[in-house]
Amino acid sequence: MFPPAFNYHRAKSLKEAASMLAQAGQEAKLLAGGQSLIPLMKLRFASPKHLVDLNFIPRLSYIKKYKDELHFGALTRHSEIENSATAAAVPILHDCAAGIADVQIRNRGTLGGSLAEADPSGDWAVVLSTLETSLSCVGQKGERRIPLHDFITDAYTTVLAPDEVVREISVKIPPQGSGGAYLAFKRAAPVYPTASVAVQVTLEGDVCQEVAIRMGCVGLTPIRASQAEGVLRGASLGEKAIEIAAEAARSEADPQPDMRGSAEYKRMLVGVLMKRATYAAVRRARGERVDVSHLYA
Amino acid sequence: MPKPAVGIKRVARAKTRGGAIEPVPLTLTVNGKAYSITVEPRLLLVELLREQLDLTGTHVGCDTTYCGACTVLMNGKTVKSCTVFAVQAEGAEIMTVEGLAKNGELTAIQQAFGESYGLQCGYCTPGLMMCTYQLLSSNPQPNDSQIRKAIAGNTCRCTGYQNIFKAIELAALKARGA
Numbered sequence: 001m002f003p004p005a006f007n008y009h010r011a012k013s014l015k016e017a018a019s020m021l022a023q024a025g026q027e028a029k030l031l032a033g034g035q036s037l038i039p040l041m042k043l044r045f046a047s048p049k050h051l052v053d054l055n056f057i058p059r060l061s062y063i064k065k066y067k068d069e070l071h072f073g074a075l076t077r078h079s080e081i082e083n084s085a086t087a088a089a090v091p092i093l094h095d096c097a098a099g100i101a102d103v104q105i106r107n108r109g110t111l112g113g114s115l116a117e118a119d120p121s122g123d124w125a126v127v128l129s130t131l132e133t134s135l136s137c138v139g140q141k142g143e144r145r146i147p148l149h150d151f152i153t154d155a156y157t158t159v160l161a162p163d164e165v166v167r168e169i170s171v172k173i174p175p176q177g178s179g180g181a182y183l184a185f186k187r188a189a190p191v192y193p194t195a196s197v198a199v200q201v202t203l204e205g206d207v208c209q210e211v212a213i214r215m216g217c218v219g220l221t222p223i224r225a226s227q228a229e230g231v232l233r234g235a236s237l238g239e240k241a242i243e244i245a246a247e248a249a250r251s252e253a254d255p256q257p258d259m260r261g262s263a264e265y266k267r268m269l270v271g272v273l274m275k276r277a278t279y280a281a282v283r284r285a286r287g288e289r290v291d292v293s294h295l296y297a
Numbered sequence: 298m299p300k301p302a303v304g305i306k307r308v309a310r311a312k313t314r315g316g317a318i319e320p321v322p323l324t325l326t327v328n329g330k331a332y333s334i335t336v337e338p339r340l341l342l343v344e345l346l347r348e349q350l351d352l353t354g355t356h357v358g359c360d361t362t363y364c365g366a367c368t369v370l371m372n373g374k375t376v377k378s379c380t381v382f383a384v385q386a387e388g389a390e391i392m393t394v395e396g397l398a399k400n401g402e403l404t405a406i407q408q409a410f411g412e413s414y415g416l417q418c419g420y421c422t423p424g425l426m427m428c429t430y431q432l433l434s435s436n437p438q439p440n441d442s443q444i445r446k447a448i449a450g451n452t453c454r455c456t457g458y459q460n461i462f463k464a465i466e467l468a469a470l471k472a473r474g475a
Binding site: 038 | 321338341362363365368374375377382387431447451
């Protein structure tokens with residue numbers, strides 16, 4: 001399969017990428033890892049006339065700890081996060097990075113690309129929206145920092161201006177006593193999940209002080225399970241509370257039937273994932289080491 | 298425009314709406330051999346390898362980033378070459394299945410796949426061997442789940458994977474000289 005023909009522009013800096021985008025207009029797309037874009041082009045779901053390649057911009061791939069934040073260059077590959085001792089400080093990041101698709105795709109796919117594509121089935125936006133995350137974006141007019149919850153507005157839609165490029169993703173490291181876990185179910189390794197849930201809890205003793213729950217693949221953007229959060233907040237996190245919260249989360253999901261499953265099936269699945277992710281998050285908040293990974297047949 | 302290297306059969310030409318596409322010069326190394334050529338931007342890495350460099354050991358299976366038959370190493374990391382544009386390999390070192398054997402001598406990975414019957418039709422085998430290469434390069438003694446995870450992106454429709462699994466275990470043993 002040949003993708004439709006396009007003109008290729010190799011940017012040497014973010015500033016140059018922004019000006020290339022501005023010059024090429026609406027028919028330009030950014031090429032980061034290409035693991036979604038190239039398949040979409042082959043299927044003619046995307047036919048950009050111009051591609052601006054970010055892969056040759058120096059110093060756009062890094063993982064750094066700065067005060068209480070982790071900073072990721074937009075071009076950081078999933079596999080680099082998977083194998084990073086720095087990122088391991090926040091285990092939920094490893095849950096996500098180590099389970100996206102397969103080894104080959106993780107070697108190419110990027111964090112910035114995943115967020116900017118805003119695929120409703122993408123993993124990163126679900127995980128990072130349970131944490132305090134913001135994106136630094138560069139355009140011709142300069143740089144601005146956008147909180148993740150303002151960044152994605154709809155399926156495949158972000159607030160990025162046509163000439164803007166994500167430069168860096170900043171994630172606040174959760175405090176002591178906080179734990180998170182991400183679980184996604186997929187039919188096979190290389191595909192997008194059927195449903196996914198990220199949970200972040202902060203405990204004081206057995207009582208849940210703060211909680212964030214986001215569900216993926218069951219709405220046009222990551223869905224906040226506000227009612228489920230309400231059930232858990234201030235409660236002692238036992239079996240009963242988690243069961244009631246899962247019931248609430250199921251009702252808050254808004255899944256579409258597709259080749260991955262019926263709406264009813266996805267609703268069931270998201271409840272199960274929410275319970276399991278919550279148990280794992282609670283154990284981690286208590287300081288236990290728990291291995292969590294994408295589930296697939 | 299640089300003159301195409303010997304062995305380059307064609308440079309696919311195409312037009313987008315509203316104008317001809319500018320071909321892009323490309324310099325890369327494949328299995329230790331340097332190439333300096335000109336390609337159309339939409340040319341996929343796997344097509345460059347197979348159609349222009351005559352390295353047909355790398356296979357096109359699904360062409361949808363699923364099956365892993367087209368897996369090659371790009372700067373030491375496995376990639377699905379049906380999902381990388383050739384122009385993105387500028388300055389890169391590519392290694393294909395043809396780069397495994399040295400002077401006609403099969404490497405441990407290739408021997409192990411043969412001895413363990415880790416293949417039947419052989420279509421997926423180049424991709425699986427490249428994945429094994431990356432796994433053993435970073436982890437000479439992988440455990441069960443690490444092996445399974447390393448080949449999760451490779452589809453085999455013949456073997457049922459058990460013998461591939463055994464082949465990778467054997468390759469690890471051989472590579473360690475055990």
